[in-house]
Amino acid sequence: MIKLTGVTKSYKDFEAVKDLSLEVRDGEILGIIGHNGAGKSTTLKMMVGLISPTSGTVEVMGRDMARDGTYVKRFLGYLPEESPLYENMTVNEYLRFFSELYDMPPAKAKERIDLLLDSLKLPERNKLTGELSKGMKRKVAIARALLHDPKLLVLDEPSSGLDPLTSFFIVDYMRRLRNEGKTIVLSAHNLFHVEYVCDRVAIMKNGRLVVCDTMENIRKDLGKREYEVKFMSDQRLDYDKKDGNYIYRTADVGEIASLLRNISENNWALVDMSMKESALEDIYVKLMAE
Numbered sequence: 311m312i313k314l315t316g317v318t319k320s321y322k323d324f325e326a327v328k329d330l331s332l333e334v335r336d337g338e339i340l341g342i343i344g345h346n347g348a349g350k351s352t353t354l355k356m357m358v359g360l361i362s363p364t365s366g367t368v369e370v371m372g373r374d375m376a377r378d379g380t381y382v383k384r385f386l387g388y389l390p391e392e393s394p395l396y397e398n399m400t401v402n403e404y405l406r407f408f409s410e411l412y413d414m415p416p417a418k419a420k421e422r423i424d425l426l427l428d429s430l431k432l433p434e435r436n437k438l439t440g441e442l443s444k445g446m447k448r449k450v451a452i453a454r455a456l457l458h459d460p461k462l463l464v465l466d467e468p469s470s471g472l473d474p475l476t477s478f479f480i481v482d483y484m485r486r487l488r489n490e491g492k493t494i495v496l497s498a499h500n501l502f503h504v505e506y507v508c509d510r511v512a513i514m515k516n517g518r519l520v521v522c523d524t525m526e527n528i529r530k531d532l533g534k535r536e537y538e539v540k541f542m543s544d545q546r547l548d549y550d551k552k553d554g555n556y557i558y559r560t561a562d563v564g565e566i567a568s569l570l571r572n573i574s575e576n577n578w579a580l581v582d583m584s585m586k587e588s589a590l591e592d593i594y595v596k597l598m599a600e
């Protein structure tokens with residue numbers, strides 16, 4: 311779906327991305343992780359044709375972005391790291407405005423907007439976007455990126471800076487989109503999210519690709535790791551309890567994900583979530599320290 315070959319991006323004499331070759335395969339979620347300034351956003355911007363590489367080629371759906379970028383963009387949805395909205399428009403007005411830019415017939419646009427806002431659990435359609443919480447704003451930006459039903463989604467830190475349950479909802483939503491057939495590339499800092507949603511992971515350091523492998527291989531190489539969730543609930547539940555909090559530990563990311571869904575649906579309070587011997591985190595910290 312995306313193929314970068316020998317891509318370098320320089321800002322004056324500074325190389326932000328260096329000789330990067332990387333593929334995003336059809337139907338997968340590829341996660342890009344790396345320290346601040348590693349070159350993740352620059353890479354994503356080149357994938358969507360917002361900036362051009364200084365050398366090397368970017369192909370999307372078999373077409374060279376330098377030549378056919380305009381054609382390819384209709385199949386692309388992009389969520390920038392910062393996504394300011396037009397704050398004096400309501401959610402509905404804002405999305406309708408973008409549907410007009412995409413030339414969508416009004417009835418089709420309404421259907422699509424309703425579907426997206428329902429699936430994103432965003433009932434505040436007539437509120438001004440300027441009055442929304444941070445998580446709601448991010449959901450509106452995601453709805454905007456999905457309006458034209460793109461095949462390929464490029465998301466720059468879709469869930470960062472949000473509370474843990476909202477950010478989990480968003481990565482879980484990405485997984486649903488992947489299961490519906492979309493191809494997704496995203497950058498992230500939260501390693502549980504990466505481990506839970508990504509099929510493959512690319513680690514960047516100082517503009518270079520250090521590792522790119524399947525989550526399965528990374529797990530195999532690095533063995534068992536454990537996550538711990540602490541939460542509060544008025545109900546009597548069958549979990550261990552310490553200092554008034556329920557505690558659950560497991561190495562199974564799927565179990566952690568379903569517990570987080572339960573916490574959210576029952577309005578329990580998530581107190582903390584941490585990782586013990588996280589495979590990905592270990593490799594990440596080790597690579598970053600070198």
Ligand SMILES: Nc1ncnc2c1ncn2[C@@H]1O[C@H](COP(=O)(O)OP(=O)(O)OP(=O)(O)O)[C@@H](O)[C@H]1O
Pocket residue numbers: 321326344345346347348349350351352353391
């Ligand atoms: N327009 C620009 N002009 C000059 N330097 C830039 C520009 N954009 C990015 N850079 C530099 O390129 C490097 C890579 O930046 P980039 O935003 O791609 O990193 P990142 O991995 O996305 O970081 P973060 O996790 O903080 O978002 C950084 O050193 C940054 O300062």
